[in-house]
């Protein structure tokens with residue numbers, strides 16, 4: 626779909642932030658479109674199969690009282706279905722399988738948004754859209770962090786964890802110190818993979834939830850797996866090399882260890898790709914965990930007028946904030962557009 630129509634508002638990404646923005650734009654009567662390179666709520670789709678969310682329904686739902694999980698917190702599947710049905714039930718304008726590749730300032734009207742889409746029939750097509758305002762809600766999953774060691778490109782090395790079932794009775798290593806790594810180690814161990822978790826001591830001993838400590842409902846069963854001898858934890862300094870049938874690492878006392886291995890999960894976080902934003906002239910700064918765009922705290926507008934940011938790659942990182950911020954800023958954008966129209 627190539628549009629010569631000048632949209633009021635173009636949204637990049639159909640995660641919780643993008644969908645919330647679309648809903649707010651529809652309520653304000655704005656002409657809008659969400660462009661999503663994957664599927665609706667693509668990041669949630671990439672969570673481990675059957676995973677229970679950390680958050681409660683009121684922090685995740687698109688409308689108050691609309692998410693009804695079987696237990697007190699929804700699973701990946703329940704949440705995914707909630708977001709998909711939100712798009713369908715409210716007939717939100719979302720295109721999927723279409724990636725924004727560039728955004729340029731247009732001398733007269735705002736911005737030209739360039740996309741590339743891969744259809745179900747595999748042919749690629751390039752499109753252009755015009756919009757007065759653009760919201761970047763493209764998350765922070767673009768670049769999974771790497772160890773940058775020999776063997777990391779072997780097929781058995783993964784930077785995302787989706788399911789434990791292929792690894793029953795296999796030698797699995799999980800590298801990482803946050804919740805994603807801890808959950809993967811737990812799921813693997815519970816489903817019969819011979820699992821080793823390599824973690825830095827400071828992460829293993831971290832009990833501060835504000836500093837990204839493992840959630841207690843992950844740590845407790847993990848400790849049970851360890852106590853019952855199914856899961857091994859190695860406090861390590863460096864992972865040195867991955868080979869087809871082993872991993873060589875240096876433990877925290879400086880001893881070199883070679884462990885038998887069939888599959889490796891490197892789960893040490895991921896970063897947004899800020900290239901398009903920076904090319905547009907948006908300034909960035911070091912954030913709490915990674916580089917973030919600089920934006921107005923009230924409007925979430927960047928230093929480039931008409932370019933807004935929301936969601937996981939800003940300082941408002943969780944789903945609740947990803948949903949709340951667009952609800953606050955889209956009415957401000959609508960007000961600005963109405964003021965311009967009456968000039």
Ligand SMILES: Cc1cc2nc3c(=O)[nH]c(=O)nc-3n(C[C@H](O)[C@H](O)[C@H](O)COP(=O)(O)OP(=O)(O)OC[C@H]3O[C@@H](n4cnc5c(N)ncnc54)[C@H](O)[C@@H]3O)c2cc1C
Pocket residue numbers: 637638639640641642643660661662663664665666667668669672673677678679680723724725726762763764765766767805935936937938942943944945947
């Ligand atoms: C394993 C895991 C578990 C988590 N558990 C929780 C939890 O329990 N509670 C919680 O609050 N948070 C949790 N989070 C964090 C949560 O997923 C994010 O806060 C949330 O997804 C942020 O929403 P968002 O809309 O900002 O970004 P995302 O959900 O990442 O959405 C961004 C979208 O933009 C799309 N996109 C990216 N680049 C482009 C492009 N160039 N063109 C078009 N589309 C693009 C992506 O495909 C994606 O669909 C978890 C994260 C992970 C990885």
